[in-house]
Amino acid sequence: MKPGRKSVKLRTLQNERFRPIEPVSPYAIKDMTLPKRTISIAPMLDWTDRHCRYFHRLISRHTWLYTEMVTTGALLYGDVARHLDFSEEEHPIALQLGGSEPAELAQCARLGEKWGYDEINLNCGCPSERVQKGAFGACLMSESTLVSNCVKAMRDAVSIDVTVKHRIGIDKIESYDFVRDFIGEIADAGCKTFIVHARNAILKGLSPKENREIPPLRYDVVYRLKKDFPGLEILVNGGIETADEVEEHLKHVDGVMIGRAAYHYPYRMAEFDTRFYHDPADIRTPETVVKAMMPYIEKQLTLYGSKGLKMHGITRHMLGLMTGMPGARRFRQILSDPAKLASGNPAVLLEALSAVTF
Numbered sequence: 001m002k003p004g005r006k007s008v009k010l011r012t013l014q015n016e017r018f019r020p021i022e023p024v025s026p027y028a029i030k031d032m033t034l035p036k037r038t039i040s041i042a043p044m045l046d047w048t049d050r051h052c053r054y055f056h057r058l059i060s061r062h063t064w065l066y067t068e069m070v071t072t073g074a075l076l077y078g079d080v081a082r083h084l085d086f087s088e089e090e091h092p093i094a095l096q097l098g099g100s101e102p103a104e105l106a107q108c109a110r111l112g113e114k115w116g117y118d119e120i121n122l123n124c125g126c127p128s129e130r131v132q133k134g135a136f137g138a139c140l141m142s143e144s145t146l147v148s149n150c151v152k153a154m155r156d157a158v159s160i161d162v163t164v165k166h167r168i169g170i171d172k173i174e175s176y177d178f179v180r181d182f183i184g185e186i187a188d189a190g191c192k193t194f195i196v197h198a199r200n201a202i203l204k205g206l207s208p209k210e211n212r213e214i215p216p217l218r219y220d221v222v223y224r225l226k227k228d229f230p231g232l233e234i235l236v237n238g239g240i241e242t243a244d245e246v247e248e249h250l251k252h253v254d255g256v257m258i259g260r261a262a263y264h265y266p267y268r269m270a271e272f273d274t275r276f277y278h279d280p281a282d283i284r285t286p287e288t289v290v291k292a293m294m295p296y297i298e299k300q301l302t303l304y305g306s307k308g309l310k311m312h313g314i315t316r317h318m319l320g321l322m323t324g325m326p327g328a329r330r331f332r333q334i335l336s337d338p339a340k341l342a343s344g345n346p347a348v349l350l351e352a353l354s355a356v357t358f
Contacts, residue, residue, distance in 0.1 A: 024292075027091035028088040028091050034118055035062045037235055039060075039064065039277075040065070040195075040258070041056060041064070041065050041258060041259075041269075042237060042257050043123075046068065048065070050086045050090070051313060052317040054089060055266070055289070055293060055314075059269045060272045061273050064093070066121060069096045070098065071098040072101065072105055075108045086116075086117075091118060092118045093117055093118055094121050095112040095119070096121040096123055097120060098126070098136050099136050100143075100150065102146075102154075103153060107157070113159065119160055120154055120158060121195070122151065122165070124136075124138065124166035125165050125166045128208045138167055138201035138203060139203060140166075141169070144181065144182045148189035151186055155189070155190045163191065163192075163194070163195060165195040166195070166196060167196075168196060168198055169201070171200070171204070172200075173200070180225065183232070187232055192231075192233055196225065196235065197237045198221060198236055199211070199216065199218070199238050202214070217238050222234065223236075223253065226252060234255075235253060235257050240258050241265075242268065264323070265323055270283045286321050289321065290318070291353075293349060294347075294349055310341065311344055311348070331353070335352045
C-alpha cells in the first residue's frame, strides 16, 4: 500500500463516529429464551476473561460463552465482584466453578445466579496438579458419588441449569463403562447436560498442555454416550477447529464446545449464527468488530484503569482477528506494542485497522 493512501485511510477512520453494536446479544433482555448449546466456547484459564467474552460476543450473538474456572475459595474468601462481574451483553454466559465441597459449591452457585449467570458448570476435567491438590477437576471422575452430591447441592440452591464438564477417563482407565457409569450416577442427581472432552486426563506426568495434545481423541466414546443416554444433552469438546467439523459432530451429539481455535482464530465464529442458529442477520465484518471494541475499551479503562487495568489486557484477545488477511502481522504488532498502548487511547485500534487490507 502506498504511504499516502494509508494515511488517508487512517484519517477517514478517525473522523467516523463509533458506537457499540446494539444489541450485542439479544439475550441481555430479561426472560429472553436462551439458545440451545449448539456451539459454545470453552472455559480457558487466563484467556476467557470478561474482555475476551465481550469481544467474542461481538462476533457471534448466540454462541454460549464460559468463564475461566473460578474456585470456590476465590469466591468465598476473595473479591467476589472481581471474579463474577461481567457485561450484560455477554449473555448467554455460564460460570464454571472448581470445587468439591457440596455446601461451598451451593453457596457459590447462589452467588453466580444472583450475579445473573445463565448456567453453573462444574469442572471435572482439569488435569493440572494445582487443581488436584484442591481435590477437584479431573480427579473427581473417580468420585462419582461426591460429584452427584455436589450437583444435587447446587441444583437445590439455584433455579438455573447445573452442568458438568469432564473427560472420558482418567490415567489408564479407558473402559467405556467407567464414563458411562459416571454420567449415569450424576444424571440421577438431576444433571441433564454433560460437556465431554473426548480425551483421557493423565493426572501424573503430563502438563495441562500435554493433556490437550497427547491422549488420543476418541469421539466415538462421546457418540456412544449420546446413544446410551438419548434423554441427556451431550456436548463434545476437544480438538475441534472449524465449522465443517462442528457440523459433522452435530450429526451425533447435541452440541460442540470449541477451545483454543476460537481464541486463535476468533473470526471463524462469524458464520456460527447463520449456519447453526439460522439467524439471518448480517455477519459482522472484522472492521465492524474492531470499531465496536473502541467504546468498550474506553468505558472499561474509565471504570477500572485506577484498579490496574491496562489496554493490553483487552487488546491481547483481539490479536488473531485478522489472521489470514493482508496486514494481519502489522495489526498484531500494533495491538501488542507497549509504547502505543501506554497512552490508553482506543484510537490505536484505528491505526491497527489501517494496516489491514480488506
